[in-house]
Amino acid sequence: MEKILEVEEIIRLLNEDFVGEIEATLIYVRNAFIMDRCDPSRVTGDIAIDEMRHMWWLADLIVKRGGKPRMEHKELDFGGDDLKSQLERQIALETEGIERYKQQIDAINDAEVVGVLKHILDEEKRHRKEFRMRLERINE
Ligand SMILES: [Fe+2]
Numbered sequence: 001m002e003k004i005l006e007v008e009e010i011i012r013l014l015n016e017d018f019v020g021e022i023e024a025t026l027i028y029v030r031n032a033f034i035m036d037r038c039d040p041s042r043v044t045g046d047i048a049i050d051e052m053r054h055m056w057w058l059a060d061l062i063v064k065r066g067g068k069p070r071m072e073h074k075e076l077d078f079g080g081d082d083l084k085s086q087l088e089r090q091i092a093l094e095t096e097g098i099e100r101y102k103q104q105i106d107a108i109n110d111a112e113v114v115g116v117l118k119h120i121l122d123e124e125k126r127h128r129k130e131f132r133m134r135l136e137r138i139n140e
């Protein structure tokens with residue numbers, strides 16, 4: 001695979017990640033309030049804070065390379081109003097992020113960026129596991 005060296009292209013990819021993190025933050029904050037079971041609500045709220053930290057890390061990388069963070073997001077899909085469909089939606093969001101970060105880690109040739117993306121990737125994997133555990137408990 002040809003490595004991405006162009007700084008503009010790296011900024012563009014980091015901004016895609018940034019928008020994904022805004023989306024996850026907003027969806028999880030809302031869902032944490034809607035969920036009436038204490039444990040999934042608390043876990044979703046805690047993970048929303050992780051996603052906001054990812055925004056900070058990405059914004060730092062973007063600004064250091066001369067870019068500006070894109071403060072926008074797509075239309076939000078919260079996954080409906082029941083706990084099961086919300087957890088399924090949250091698992092899908094983590095999977096999207098995991099796939100995006102994996103591809104970028106392979107493609108980008110910038111050690112600092114790759115280091116941060118690997119750290120975020122590990123956290124997204126842990127998030128997906130946490131949400132999957134709560135989904136399994138509902139299905140029991
Ligand atoms: Fe994240």
Ligand SMILES: [Fe+2]
Pocket residue numbers: 024047051094097123124127128
């Ligand atoms: Fe996550």
